[in-house]
Amino acid sequence: MSLETQATELRAELAALKSEVELLKNERDVARVLSQYVYVHDEAFSPTSRKSEVLDQQFEDFFTEDGVCDA
Numbered sequence: 001m002s003l004e005t006q007a008t009e010l011r012a013e014l015a016a017l018k019s020e021v022e023l024l025k026n027e028r029d030v031a032r033v034l035s036q037y038v039y040v041h042d043e044a045f046s047p048t049s050r051k052s053e054v055l056d057q058q059f060e061d062f063f064t065e066d067g068v069c070d071a
Helices: 003-044 054-062
Strands: none
Touching: 003 054
């Protein structure tokens, strides 16, 4: 196998690995947002803190005006 062929294969493998790393970073970011959402949701709807304006606002901040998660 020539060096040029090896270099081409290694470049292709590197590109594939870079895209996998980017995908994993995106998945990590989504998991972080979901974790924050669950925490804020649980705090906002906890029986001991249901009347907290701050927690209500934190929960509402996760959504846009049309109800889509905006985190």
